[in-house]
Amino acid sequence: MPTSSLLATTASPAAAGMSATALQRIDDHLQRRYLDSGRFAGTQVLVYRRGAIVHHQVAGFADLERRVPMKPDTLFRIYSMTKPLTSVAFMMLVEEGRVALDEPVAKYIPQWANLGVFQAGITAPFLTRPPVRPMQIVDLLRHTSGLTYGFQNRSNVDAAYRDKKIGEIEKSGTMQSMIDDLASIPLEFSPGEAWNYSVSTDVVGYLVEKISGQPFDQFLQQRIFDPLGMHDTGFHVPAAKAHRLAACYAADGKGGMTLQDDPTTSSFLEPPSFISGGGGLVSTAADYLVFCRALLNRGELGGVRLIAPKTLKLMTANHLPGGRDLTEMSRSMFSEATNAGVGFGLGFAVTMDPAKTLLPGSPGEYYWGGAASTAFWIDPAEELITIFMTQLLPSSQYPVRRELRTLVYSAITDSNL
Incomplete structure (x- = not known):
């Protein structure tokens, strides 16, 4: 299914049980709070409900320095x-x-095979103890592996990751060098004992390559991107599309921003040596909506089935041990989810109890976000997808995701629940 035809699939908000007036508040809010104030250069929002796009906001600049407007x-x-x-x-x-x-x-x-759990030490070799049990593959998918991200700046293990440049936003080395380096660094905790945002999904990408016998980027291209027509999604931006790459900014701590990655010189313009399954892709709002539509449609879209409904149901269940939520298990200084009432599945955060989150929503909705403040969520109960795109590091700078949830859900006039 080509992306262009997807964007043409629109409906009036009223036809999808939503208020046009309330949806307009999204645009007004983003313009007033983030664009006019200079907090974001540009934004894009897609709201999809009951089989059609009911709202698509495109505002501001993709490249503020060159005055290139944000485009679909x-x-x-x-x-x-x-x-x-x-x-x-x-x-x-x-x-x-x-x-x-x-x-x-x-x-x-x-x-x-012999990875230990950190006990003490400032630099390698660290004092370690054996884990209570071996790391299982499910631990990688749900971030209970004992691995970490160096940018969390929380522990001596984090520091060891930084020393070897493991898990940085602009990644160096290769997938194999990451695996080799991690063999020399202890785990933060015994697998299954806690939740910690980490390079675990980069390791999952490595396993896809190793088990399939196919380069990871090629696997994604042939099994997901090409079949779904996600022609603008990949690990680098080809020369013919370079003019479409947005600039990326960093918050300056004073309510403004500075240029972090110039789109004319960005490393994303060249194929990377490290194919990051945890954070390496470039995409469009429209392409990502295609992927989300396949998930909302129980794993299939336009005759292309990615996974079976039962597999997706397993992925979007809470897999944290004991049915606990992130506030009970998380050791992270940073993640893309911080709310009580939220568990974690196999690749997504999963809302278990909306009342505990203090946000409108539905049990069973699942979501995640990116470091440059992008975000998405899928709510099967309300037949709803929301995608938000911008380019500002870090994603924790402003509560825009929480605000968007309130704004989008307040626009529903005909709830399925």
């Missing part, structure tokens, strides 16, 4: 919104019987 086909660094795609790719292999969720990771990465 602007290309964005989606960073950790790569993770759901990687997770779906892995579950395709599970469906084919080529791997199982309860298998030890060391079966596929033998050099990790």
